[in-house]
Amino acid sequence: MINLIKVISYFAIFKYPLTADEIFYFSDTKDKGKVLEELNILKEKGVIHENEGFYSETKNDELISRRLKGNKEADLIMPKAWKISKFISKFPYITSVCISGSLSKGYFEDKSDIDFFIITKKNRLWIARTFLILYKKIFLLNSNKYFCVNYFMSSGHLEIEEKNRFTATEIATLIPTYGKDTFHDFVNKNDWVYDYYPNFKMESEKTKNISKNLFSSSLEKVLNKNLGNKLERFFMKITIKKWNDKFNHLSKEDFEIAFKSSENVSKHHPSNFQKKVLDLLNEKYEKIEKKHYIKLEPENV
Secondary structure: OHHHHHHHHHHHOOOOOEOHHHHHHOOOOOOHHHHHHHHHHHHHOOOOEEEOOEEEOOOOHHHHHHHHHHHHHHHHHHHHHHHHHHHHHOOOOEEEEEEEOOHHHOOOOOOOOOEEEEEEOOOOHHHHHHHHHHHHHHHOOOOOOOOEEEEEEEOOOOOOOOOOHHHHHHHHOOEEEEOHHHHHHHHHHOOOHHHHOOOOOOOOOOOEOOOOOHHHHHHHHHHOOHHHHHHHHHHHHHHHHHHHHHOOOOOHHHHHHHOOEEOOEEEOOOOOHHHHHHHHHHHHHHHHHHHHOOOOOOOOO
């Protein structure tokens, strides 16, 4: 039961009630019958509420209406996200593109962005990232609405270092659109996710292969040599310096989480969303313990 409370509490942060099937998917058991039994017990005790097949912390019809509207919007915007994924995959050194964020969880609203998780070739992450950011700044006037490319990893090191409920949930809900083989490698390197979500399935049947155009292939050949190595170091150096100067109000610890950067990873999350979510989740655990006398171990932030 404790695990189910954690699952419902996590999504409650996003005001997102869950179905029994979704709770089972994010549970720590492969016994669906046990999950349904425990949900009924929690409901009888008043720890959770169920309405129209949706489970949440509170009884709120508006949350269900909000979710259903967001689900419809997600269905409508998804073809556009796939089209943009294809466009991103054409850029030099991109080896895999995944839809992430709220859209990967089946939700979209007016204030939402289309988020992408991108994997690049080894030793070319910063070149690939710079090309995409320049495109966004020049042609999209730096808008993130349909082109939020804030998380990059390289195939040189595919293991996520922060292993917690937030990162596990993000991985478990990724929608791989292009670059199946690289995505498989990524999941295999992060099999710790199964410790949180043993029912996680690597859905990649719809994932398409990446086909580079002549311009991108030619540019890669030019930059595969020493010039590319120099540009890679240069782009990494100036980007990190810019972030340090702009966000010097953050503590060193918070900066390293929000702007985790190395030759194999680039993360640009100024609001430090991961820490905020896990802090809020731990606060929920404390409230549940006080109200229902159920002890929930805090999440690793």
